[in-house]
Structures are given as structure tokens and as C-alpha cells.
Amino acid sequence: MKKTSKIYTSLIFIFLYLPIAVLILFSFNSSNSTNSMAGFSFKWYKELFSDGATLLALRNTLILAILSAIIATVIGTLAAYGISRMKNKHVKNTILTVNNIPMMNPEIVVGISMMLLFVFVGRMINTSSTLGFGTVLIAHVTFNIPYVVLSVMPKFKQMDRHLPEAALDLGCTPFQSFYKVEMPQIISGVISGFIMAFTLSIDDFIISYFTIGSGFETLPIRIYSMTKKRVTPDMYALSALIFLSILILLIISNFTGNSNTVKDKKPVTLKQKKTKRIVIASTFAAIAVITGAVFISTATAETVVVNVYNWGEYISDGSNDSYDSIGAFEEYYSDVLTEEKGHKVKVQVNYTTFTSNEDLYAKMKSGVGGYDVIVPSDYMIERLKNEGLIQPLDLNNIPNYKYIKDQFKKPFYDNGEETYSVMYTYGIVGIIYNTKYVDEADIGGWDLLWNNKYSGHILQFNNARDAFGSAMYKLGISVNNATETEWRTALGELKKQKPLVQSYVMDEIYNKLESEEAWIGAYYAGDALTMMYNNENLAFYYPKNQKGEFATNIFADAMCIPAGVDSESKKHAEAFINFMLSEEAAIANAEYIYYGSPNSLVTENSDYKEYLGDDYYVIYDPDIENNIDTLFSGYAYRNLSADKLALLNNLWEELKVDSSSFSGGIYIISGVIALGITGFIVFCYVNKVRRRRMYWSKNAKNSK
């Protein structure tokens, strides 16, 4: 009995903590591979602390957490004080229930509703950029208050209700009574409430995400937005550090809060209280020191602010001794403005990141505002332009626009009279294959993904548009104008491919191909190079269709200016765009991002060519370079109409559900689970019967 329960408990703990243990282990990995431990090193920790943007986000997170925890603790404690003094039990219970609801509420609901409220109020008082530090602070205070109330309430309940009376009786004013007598009784609840609020605030993502504005980024948001490119191991280091600090805080909060819960009637001695006080004091000292240190490490005439909203890991920001394009712009532009205006002008770029075009769209559409430069992808630019959410650029302010190569100047999404966008990067999908296993004769087209010879080692996109795209390119169907029949033909092709496919993947493709678990998969050129760097057996080509034309998806990300930006800010935004096109910045960004650059200053730079080496000819394959126009006009994905989108989703589901091999597994798993549950019930029942028997037999003995 005891043994099984012990094993059971340890299994649960393994289940809960194994992922974190792996995370911590890999944060010390000296290589950036997720497959093997190459050796022990603090490399990623060092890298983490040299990353200015991450440290800034950490500082923001700490300020936010401390401020919101303090405010919530004060408000929550006073609320608990009031509630505990209510005479009417019904009112009291109702208020406590109301207090609990926000904790049960899905965060997404809280986040969205807060954003809505803030934007609504912002519109009423007519400000263009409502969201910012203030709103996210209010949001954090709001969701923290219930937790503080919850941890302080029991302390009031436990307190002898005659204590305040005794204090008054001995000569205290009501205020003295509160801080001399009641406060010491509830202080442990207040502190654990504070720590709880602090931790919740530190790792909140969803609510922050919705209520945060431009120019302010918290750590969780920064980490999350780094996923456009793959997550780098310094994020493991950061996550490990966050986990450890939160663990410590929770242990302390348990230590302070738990020792005199209702159940535990044992009186707390003054000595225990003293040690407790020391622990608490040292915690706060530690928090203060860390905050102070972070502040100093990130330490600040007229200031011009440019708010940039870009993908995560999508600019050379000075980490790892790279070129700091943002810092360089700030310096350069502040000199320009200072000279122009005749007095010192400081330029500050608030650089924040988003994770998907749809997120960006939602922010633009909601009228949150406050961004001066955004970097959406092709189809999204088309949509933003059509909905009037971005404005035409004044190319006179962007002289470096002339360096953009002609084939990138009027792409399908922005080919009107006015120019709304300046391309930042582009990427083209190609096929990565392992030369050890794949016959050179088989490569060249999309049909490699359908080749029987490599059954079980082929990867397909786990994403409807890309997966269907591969079939449609193969068959020569238009990815944007296909009829329903053509869509169904593509589905048939994918169903044919299904038995050969090892799995449907997105970012897992890195591991699968690098570890040679799989041999063939399609992905963007820049990412393919990363894999090739980690496994030299991998090779890459741009696929052609049956007609012998290059037929594959190309995407472009381009810099735009939102419609709400006023003419003054627009000028600064254009200066930023222009600077990003300048030689040094553009090259640094291209080297950092490793996707294609549309800038001739980059592609014709010999240092850059040297830096890329052979990779240069992969990214800028002359064959494909000459076909950019056709790729953009004929093969890039565009917005699908709503009914086509619905059709696509249905077909995708049909493909995924129709998986006999998979369903077999499901049955087995459900069977095992059902058996387990039944076994458990039987076990409990048998135990109960046994206990009852023992009880009866004992009773029988006693009665004799």
C-alpha cells in the first residue's frame, strides 16, 4: 500500500518536474543543439546578461511586479479589513464570491476585456495611444487584488476579534490599534499576498499582452515573441532563472503564510516569528538589490520617441557583439535633429515585438495605436492597405529607397501609385534533404516529398496553407485562384502522400532533420542554412513544378507606417526606415536575420558575401533571383476569400482526421486510461470493504 502510493507520488513529481529539469540541463549546454549535451558551460547565461533588450524587459517586469504588488497589497489588505468587519453574512459571502470570480476567469477574457475598456476610455478622453505602462499596471493590480484578499482574509478570521477592542480599551486610537495590534497578526498573510502578487505579475503573459502598449515590453512577452526564429538557448537560461526565483519566492511565501493556518492550532512562538522576520527581511532585501542592479545596468533635453513594432529576434540589436542598429540609429538621428533644431535632442526607440501577423492586425484594428513603424508580411500589408490602416510613405524622406532592387519595389501587395511599404527581408521555401540517404537523381521538384523510396522519412508542414501549397505547386495549381475541384485534387495528393509522411511539423523540423530522424522536409532558406550548419549532410534546393518553373512560396516582410501616425512622428519613422536601409544597418540585419535582403547595398557588399560564404548562393541563388517577379506574382500566398478559407480548413481537417494509423493509437491510449481508472475504482472499493471489515472485526472484539 504505502509503497505503491510512494511510487505513484514520485511518478507525479517526475511528470511535473522533468520538463523543467531538462530545461535547466540544456541551459548549461555548451552547444545550441537540442539533441545532445555537448558539454557544460555558462555561455548562455553570459549571453543572456549581455542582451540589452532582454535586460530592459527584465527591468520593466520588475518595476511592474513591484509596483503592482505594492498597490494590490495595500488595496487588498484594506478590502480584507473591511470585509472581515461586515456583520451581514450574506453580503460578506457574496463579496467573497465576487472576489473569487476573477481568479477563475480565463486570463484571456480578463485581458481582452481590459484592453477593450482601456481603448474605450481612451477614445472617450481622445488620446491616440491609450495603452502603455499605466494600463498594464492597472491590469496587474486588478488581477492581483483577489489573491491578496484571499491570503489576508484568513488572518483576520483567525485573529481573536476582541484584540482590536483590547487595544482600544488600553488607549489605542483606532488607527494605532490597526498598526500596533492587528497588523502584526495579519502581517504574514499580507506578505504572502504580496509575494503571490509579485510572482503572478512577473510571469503574467496573456493579460499583459493585451493591455500593454508600444514602448513597453515585459519579459514574458519578449520571450514569447522570440519565436519567429527558433528559441535560443539563452532563453533556456532565462527560463531556468525565472523558475528558480519564483520557486524561492513561493517557498518563502509558504514559510510565512503556512505556519499558522486554521488547521494548525499550534501556537507560533515569538522565536519562530523572529526567524521568520529575518527570512522575510532578507527576501525583500534581495528583491531590492536585484531591482537596483537591473536599474543600474540599464541606466537616462528633448526626447524624440520612435515606437517600432517588429517580429521577435528580427533586428541586429547588439547582442553577441553584433552591430546595434537601434542604438546606432538613436545616436545618428539625435545628431541630425540636434543640428537641425539647434539644441540637444535625444532620440529613443521603443522596440517591441509581436508573434504573428494576426496579432499585429488585431492591435491595429482595435485602434490601440502608438506605433510608428510596423513590419507586417506581404498579404497582411495588402489587407492593412485595403482597410486604410497604413499610410503612404514620402519617399523623399527615404532616399535610401533607391538601393532596393527593382524586382522588390512593386510587389503584388503594394503595386499602386503610392508606396506603402519598404521591404525589409524576404524568404523562399525550399526543400531540405539529407545527402546521405537521398539520391541526387530524385531532387529538383516537389515530388521528392511524394517519393516512395523515402517513406517514413518525409516531413510535411503542420499548417494547412503550406501543406496544400506544396501539393498545388507540385500539380501546377494556382495557390491563390484554385477552384473547389482543384482544392480537392490537392487534398487527394496529400492523402496519397500521407502514408509516406513521418509527421506533420513546424519548428520540430530542426531537430528531426538535424538528428537524421527524418531526411526530407520543406522550409525557408534561411532556416535551412541553420540546419545545414548543424548537420553537414543536409542540402537544399528551390523546387520546380512539372513545367520546369520555380514554383514555391515567397514571403516578404516590409516596413510600414500606421495610419494614425501624425506628420511629425511620420518624419521620424521615415528616418528610421531610411536608416535601416543604410549600408551598415542593412548588412548587420541581414547577417543577423539570415533571410534574403532586397537591398543592393547588402547583396553587392563583398564583406557580406564573404560572411555568408557558400550560403550566399543558397539565399541569393541566381536562378531564383531572376524569377523573383514570377514568384511574387504567381506563387506567393495571398489573402483567400472567406469561403475558400473555410474550405481549406475543412479539407485540412479531413486530411488530419482520416488517419487510420493514428486512430489505432488513440484507441489503445483510451483503452489503457479506461482500464487504469477502472482499476483504481476497484482498488478503492476493495480497500474500503477491507477497512470496513477490519472495523467490524475490531468492534466485535471490543464488544466481547
Add this chain to the structure above:
Amino acid sequence: MNEKKIIELKGVSKTFDDEIILDNIDLKVYEKEFMTLLGPSGCGKTTTLRIIAGFVTPDNGEVLFDDVKINDVPPHKRHVNTVFQKYALFPHLNVYENIAFALRLKQKKEKLSEEEIYERVEEMLTMVNLRGFEKKDVNLLSGGQQQRVAIARALINKPRVLLLDEPLGALDLKLRKDMQNELKNIQRRTGITFIYVTHDQEEALSMSDTVVVMANGKIQQIGSPTDIYNEPENAFVADFIGESNIIDGVMLDDFKVRFSGHEFECLDKGFGKNEPVDVVVRPEDVDVVPVDKGMLCGVVDSVTFKGVHYEIIVTINKFKWMIQSTDYVAPSQKIGIYVEPDAIHIMKKSEFSGMFGDYSSFSDELEHLSDVTEEEE
């Protein structure tokens, strides 16, 4: 009481949630007096105490302290201190700091030195026999020790009046008796007026100068312990204080009363002719005699040995009498009883008539009601 009046309640009433807790109370408390408010749970005694302390504001009436109305004076400005039912010691302070609490509050204002505070605390500790406990954690003290700390804490301010709310309720019997004596001694020594709330009639009788018996939010009787015991004003008082046989009777004339079908001589007068009355006969005042010598006779229902005496229940004319006797009688035996004229006490009929008196409603039952610690608030 010939001393100076210190506290007076005039026509004080209090209602909580439409329930009348105090109904027009008049009460005078004199200096150096040990007054006990006695009554069952819910009678309003604690509320009266809390009104004097300032925790409850009366709806009607006046509270006078030295003839000055103090209805609106907050608790911390009144010259009274309270010993709470569950002590309400401050758990975050040790014994010394608990007792010194009141002095610390005015340390700056009155420029008290540490030495002065130390002396005053030591004086209090000596008084309550707790020297050497200064550094002790109050949470680790026994109930009796906590009680002493509470008393010392309340007395250090040298209040004019000390209010005690069932202070011995949580102690066991032996400790309670000791503490009763000690409290009485402290009161005598310090000369401070004590207002003491209890539901324990024995405690009230043995400690007090004046007992105030309360029921249903009204004062039933105010008097010295002997008055209250010997001359109860109504059936409630007679029943609540000690044990009594309360029988319906008719006052035939002065000094002549008829009950249980027999005419008795008594010492009471001033009632109307043939006025219905309640007759009180204490169980210890009934003599057991042979049937032929008895004024009344009946059959013994039960006999219980109580240590000092036997408790005999006898049914006479359908009324169950309780008799305390040192002589044993056997159950089912027929006995006679004899009652001296001075053992008979006549009371006017009241709202409580008929509620008590028979053996089946003896005050033990009220006792358990009073054990409910949560008093009305």
C-alpha cells in the same frame, strides 16, 4: 452603599436586528464596589458591560461617568479597562510587553522612563504572582497564567473601573476557585471598582458586594448576595440563584399562606387578601419527618447521594419537591415534610410565574444554556 457613585446608566436600551437586547436599564455603580452582572446567556449582561466600556453605543438613555454623560466618548478615552473573556492577549508581544502596552502608548506624551515602566510592570507581575515570566511568550502560557497577564495588563493603567467579562469561564473548576479568591483580594487591595459579568451564580454570590440579576434584557433584582438569595423578588431570581421549590399559593392574610392544600404560617405581609403568590421554599430548609408529624406528605421518587447531603425528590400533590437532607430515606417510602415559617418566602406573581419551581425545570438546565461562549453582540 454609602460611597460615591461612579457610573450610572439611565434608561439605557439597545436593539440589534429588531431584537431587544437591553430594555430600559437603570443601574448605579459605586466606588470600590464589586458588582456582578448575573444572568443566563442572552440576558444582556455582556452588552451592558460593553456599553460601559464604549464598544456599544446605546440606542436610548444615558451613560454617566462621574455624572458626566459619556455616550459618545470612544473606548480609548474612558477611564475603564476590560479583562476579556478569552483574554485577548497580543500574540506578537511577550508577557512584559503585553502588560506594558498601555504605558508604551503614552510613554512619549507623559515622558515615562524605561525604569518607571519596568517598576510598574514588576508591580503588576507581583500582584498577579507572575514574577519571572517577563520574557515568556504569551502563546505558551496556561489558561490561568494568561488570565493573570490579562488582569495585569488591564490594571496597569490604574483604571477607575475594571470590567471583567466572564474572565474565569475558560478555566477548570479548581483554578476557578483560586482565581476567584485572588480577584477578590486584588479588588480589595487596589480599591478599584469591579464590574464582573458571569452566568455562574455561585461565583456571583461568593465574590460580590452587589449582585445584579438580569433576564430578558431587564434587571430583575439588585441586592447583596444574601438579599438576593433569601429575598428573591420573583420566580426567575429564586430559581436562578440556588435551587428552589416554587409553588403556586394564595396569601390568606398577613403571615398566613396556603399552598399544596395546606395552610402555613410565614413571616411575610402586605399582600392583598387571597392574592395569588409564588411561594419559595429552599430545598435545604425542608425537614423530613415521619408521615404523622408532617405538614404535607408524599412518596419518594428518587434519592441521589451528593456528598454532603442526599437529594430527595418527593411528589406531593403532583408537585415534585426537591429536598436536601443529611438523612437517608428509601425510594417509594412515604414521608412527611415540615417547613418552618422563616423558611417560607412569598413573592408577587411575575412574568416568570409557573416557568420554574418544579423539579423538572431546575436551574441546571439554564446552566448549560449559559455555557454558550458566543455572547450576544
